[in-house]
Amino acid sequence: MADEITPVLVPGTGYIYVATVGTEAPELVANFDPKDPSKWGEEVKTLWKSIGNTSLDNGIEMASEGDEPEVLGSWQSKSLKTTNPAKKYSVTINLEDFTAESFKLYYGTSKGLTDAGLFEIPTNPAAQDRALLIVAVDGEKACVWHYPKVSIIGADAISIDPAALSEMPVKATVVAKDQSTPLGTVSPVFELAKGVKPTP
Numbered sequence: 024m025a026d027e028i029t030p031v032l033v034p035g036t037g038y039i040y041v042a043t044v045g046t047e048a049p050e051l052v053a054n055f056d057p058k059d060p061s062k063w064g065e066e067v068k069t070l071w072k073s074i075g076n077t078s079l080d081n082g083i084e085m086a087s088e089g090d091e092p093e094v095l096g097s098w099q100s101k102s103l104k105t106t107n108p109a110k111k112y113s114v115t116i117n118l119e120d121f122t123a124e125s126f127k128l129y130y131g132t133s134k135g136l137t138d139a140g141l142f143e144i145p146t147n148p149a150a151q152d153r154a155l156l157i158v159a160v161d162g163e164k165a166c167v168w169h170y171p172k173v174s175i176i177g178a179d180a181i182s183i184d185p186a187a188l189s190e191m192p193v194k195a196t197v198v199a200k201d202q203s204t205p206l207g208t209v210s211p212v213f214e215l216a217k218g219v220k221p222t223p
Contacts, residue, residue, distance in 0.1 A: 030212040032166050034159035037083065039116060040071040041128075041175075045200055046154040048169035051210055051219040057158040057165055071156055074128075075120030078190050083157060084115040085168075112197040112206065114155065114170075115178055117190040127151055129177040129191045150174035155195055165215055170207040172200040 038057050049055070049063035049071070056062045060071045077083070090108035097103050118125045123135050123142055131148030153175055157168040178194035197206050213219045 028164060028212065028214055032159060032161045032164065032212050034082070034161055034166075036160040037077070038158045038160070039074040039077060039083075040156040040158075041074055041153040042067075042070045042072065042156070044152050044154055044172045046070045046171070048156060048167065048208065051167060051213065053216060053218040055165070055215050055218055057160055057167075057215070072124075074116070075118065075122065075125065076188075077119055078117035078188070080187070081117045081190065081192075083159075086113045086115065087111075088113070114157070114168075114173070114195040114197070115192060116195065117192045119188050119190055121189065121191070125191055128153075128175045128193050129181070131176045148176060150176040150196070152198075153195075160215075161212075163215055164212050165210075166212050167210040168207060169209075170195070170197050171204055172198050174198055 040060065047067060049060070049067050060073075061068050063071070087110055089110040092108060093106045094102050095104045095106065118129065126142045126144075127133065127135070128151055130142075130144050131150055132143075132145040133151065134143065134145070136142055151174070153173055155168075155170040155173045155175075159166045159168075173195035175193050175195045178192040180192075182190045182192075199206060210219050
């Protein structure tokens, strides 16, 4: 019992990474460093790229959309069965780095900067597919979400406030990579020094 940690989280710091669709999550081994992908192992260390700074005031929002379960009953039993309605998951992130990569995600294009060094806003935007990794850190503890495939595009107005950091909100809709792959994974709260321990 002495080795157990309290499985609650106050995410004072966090890191968000994107990669090509299907990129595997790093192994959450002992001394996992959430801010340095170069220490994540040869297979994945060059694949994950930081999304940059994100909002401190407007944190990550993970939404679940879909119908509520419905209780079905019979004459004999008023609550005989509960339905299992389909759910759709999404993650809203407020980007604060105004770079070509951020513009690609917000405006929906795979094109980079022009020869003149400018970003062209597309006439026909298209959501950009990525793998997504979110690491929420609470001191020496963390919780990690991994989605093999999300479709990312601008979610709301760009905020340009003279008294605050400007933000570009994007929405990452979680989609199935294929029928045999889970939509994603999430770790229990774990100690960074010890890593995630497999269930015996």
